[in-house]
Amino acid sequence: MKVVKFGGSSLASGRQVEKVYHIVASDPERRIVVVSAPGKRFSEDIKVTDLLIECAEKALRGEETAPLVNTIVGRYKSIAEELRMPMDVISRITDDLLSLIAGNKLNPAAFIEAMKASGEDNNAKLVAAAFRYKGLDAHYVSPRDAGLSVSNEPGNASVLPESYERLARLKEEPGIVVFPGFFGYNTDNEVITFSRSGSDITGSILANAVQAELYENFTDVDAVYAVNPHIVAHPKEIRELTYREMRELSYCGFSVFHDEALIPAFRAGIKVNVKNTNNPEAPGTLIMSTRKNTDGPVVGIASDDKFSSIYISKYMMNKEIGFGRKVLLILEDFGLSFEHIPSGIDDLTVIIRQNQIDTATEKKVIDRMMHDLDADEVRIEHDLALIMLVGEGMRQEVGTAARASKALAEAKINIEMINQGSSETSMMFGVKEAVEKKAVQALYREFFGRAE
Numbered sequence: 457m458k459v460v461k462f463g464g465s466s467l468a469s470g471r472q473v474e475k476v477y478h479i480v481a482s483d484p485e486r487r488i489v490v491v492s493a494p495g496k497r498f499s500e501d502i503k504v505t506d507l508l509i510e511c512a513e514k515a516l517r518g519e520e521t522a523p524l525v526n527t528i529v530g531r532y533k534s535i536a537e538e539l540r541m542p543m544d545v546i547s548r549i550t551d552d553l554l555s556l557i558a559g560n561k562l563n564p565a566a567f568i569e570a571m572k573a574s575g576e577d578n579n580a581k582l583v584a585a586a587f588r589y590k591g592l593d594a595h596y597v598s599p600r601d602a603g604l605s606v607s608n609e610p611g612n613a614s615v616l617p618e619s620y621e622r623l624a625r626l627k628e629e630p631g632i633v634v635f636p637g638f639f640g641y642n643t644d645n646e647v648i649t650f651s652r653s654g655s656d657i658t659g660s661i662l663a664n665a666v667q668a669e670l671y672e673n674f675t676d677v678d679a680v681y682a683v684n685p686h687i688v689a690h691p692k693e694i695r696e697l698t699y700r701e702m703r704e705l706s707y708c709g710f711s712v713f714h715d716e717a718l719i720p721a722f723r724a725g726i727k728v729n730v731k732n733t734n735n736p737e738a739p740g741t742l743i744m745s746t747r748k749n750t751d752g753p754v755v756g757i758a759s760d761d762k763f764s765s766i767y768i769s770k771y772m773m774n775k776e777i778g779f780g781r782k783v784l785l786i787l788e789d790f791g792l793s794f795e796h797i798p799s800g801i802d803d804l805t806v807i808i809r810q811n812q813i814d815t816a817t818e819k820k821v822i823d824r825m826m827h828d829l830d831a832d833e834v835r836i837e838h839d840l841a842l843i844m845l846v847g848e849g850m851r852q853e854v855g856t857a858a859r860a861s862k863a864l865a866e867a868k869i870n871i872e873m874i875n876q877g878s879s880e881t882s883m884m885f886g887v888k889e890a891v892e893k894k895a896v897q898a899l900y901r902e903f904f905g906r907a908e
C-alpha cells in the first residue's frame with residue numbers, strides 16, 4: 457500500500473485534478489490519498505488557504521464576506537465544472553462554508569483554525585466525488601473519525617502518539633481513502649492545523665500508521681533540486697537524499713517538502729518519493745535512511761532569510777561556569793527559540809528567527825542580558841540570511857569549508873558567521889540578506905558548476 461499526497465499546485469484546477477485521478481488510477485497500491493486545498497494556478501494567483509484566512513479575519517471584524525465566499529466557492533466550482541461533475545458537492549461545500557462563517561467566534565483563534573482547515577476538508581470531499589464520478593471506488597475520511605489527534609497548538613500542531621494505532625485502521629478501509637491534509641483535532645474535538653504547508657506532515661503520519669511501502673509526495677517539480685530553482689535556473693536534480701539531509705534542507709528554505717514531515721516516515725523507515733504531478737513518469741527524488749554517496753561532499757544548498765543575531769561579549773566568558781545556561785534561561789523566559797549558537801572564547805552569538813522579537817522585546821532582552829550576564833556588550837543585528845551547505849559526504853571530505861569560504865570571498869561576500877553542525881552533515885554561513893542570492897549562486901557554481 458502506498459500513501460500519496462498531492463499539494464495545492466496539483467489540485468489547483470480541474471485539469472490538475474484530472475492528472476491526479478490518472479496517477480491514482482494507474483497504480484492499485486495508491487490506496488490513501490492526502491490532499492491539500494486548491495493552490496495557485498499561476499504565480500499571481502491566491503491559494504484557497506490564504507483566501508480562507510482573509511475571509512475569517514473579515515468575519516471576525518464584522519465586515520462583508522460575501523465576495524470572498526464567492527471567490528472561494530468559485531475555486532471549487534470551477535474544478536467541478538471543468539470535470540463536468542454534478543454540482544451537488546458544490547452546494548454542500550457552500551453550506552459548510554456559510555455555516556462556519558456564521559458559527560461561534562468567541563474564540564477567534566479556534567474560528568480561524570476551523571476556517572483554514574475547511575480548505576483541505578472540502579477539497580477532500582470534492583476530490584473523492586471527482587474520483588467516484590470517474591469510476592474509482594473512493595470515499596472521503598474525516599481526520600476526526602480516523603482519530604488524528606494533535607497537540608493544542610493552533611497553526612503549529614504536532615501529532616499525538618496515540619493517533620497512530622487508530623489511524624492504522626485506515627488499512628482496512630475498502631477502496632481509496634481521500635483524506636484532508638493539514639489538520640487534526642485536539643482532545644476537546646476542536647480543529648487544529650499544522651504549520652503552513654503541513655499536508656506533507658499528514659501524509660507522513662498516515663504512511664507511518666499504515667506501514668506503507670512508500671510515501672509519494674506529488675508536487676509541481678520533477679525533483680528536489682540542489683538549490684532553489686528561483687535562485688539558480690535549471691539546477692541539478694537530486695536523485696537520492698537521506699532523511700537528515702532533507703530535513704536540514706527543508707528547514708532552511710527547500711519549501712518543496714515540509715521539514716516536520718520527515719520524522720514520521722523516518723521512524724517507520726518508509727521511503728519518501730517526491731514526484732511531479734505534471735510529469736509522473738520522471739523518477740523524482742527518493743528520501744531514505746542511507747544513500748550511496750557518489751555526488752561529492754555537498755548534495756544541496758538551501759537558504760532562508762529574516763534571521764537576527766544576538767551578539768554577547770564578555771571577557772573571560774570561557775572560564776565562567778554556567779554562562780551558557782544563563783543565556784538559555786533568558787531566551788526561555790522571553791519564549792525565544794534559537795537556531796544556532798556559534799561561540800568564541802569571549803563571545804557568543806545566538807541566531808533566532810526575526811519574527812519572534814519586536815523592538816520593545818529586543819530592548820528588554822538586551823537589558824536583561826547586560827544585567828544578568830554582566831556582559832561587556834550585547835548587540836542585536838537583523839536582516840541576516842542563513843545558507844546551509846548540506847551533504848552526508850562532508851564528513852569524509854576535507855576542505856569543504858575552505859572551498860565555500862573561497863567561493864564567497866571571490867564573489868566579494870562578507871561572511872558574518874560560520875557554524876558546522878555536530879552531525880557534520882551541514883555547514884551554515886550567515887550573510888547579510890541583501891547578498892543572499894549572490895552568495896547561493898557563488899556556492900552553487902563552486903560545488904555543482906554552472907547551471908545549464
Ligand SMILES: Nc1ncnc2c1ncn2[C@@H]1O[C@H](COP(=O)(O)OP(=O)(O)O)[C@@H](O)[C@H]1O
Binds near residue numbers: 466495683709
Ligand atoms: N530545492 C528545491 N527543489 C525543488 N523545488 C523547490 C526547491 N526549493 C524551493 N522549491 C519550490 O517548491 C515548490 C513546490 O512546493 P509547494 O509550492 O509547497 O508545492 P505543493 O503545492 O505541491 O505543496 C516548487 O515549485 C519550487 O518553486
Ligand SMILES: N[C@@H](CC(=O)OP(=O)(O)O)C(=O)O
Binds near residue numbers: 464503575651653654
Ligand atoms: N493549504 C495549506 C497546507 C498545505 O500543505 O498546502 P500546500 O500542499 O499547497 O503547500 C497551506 O497552504 O499551508
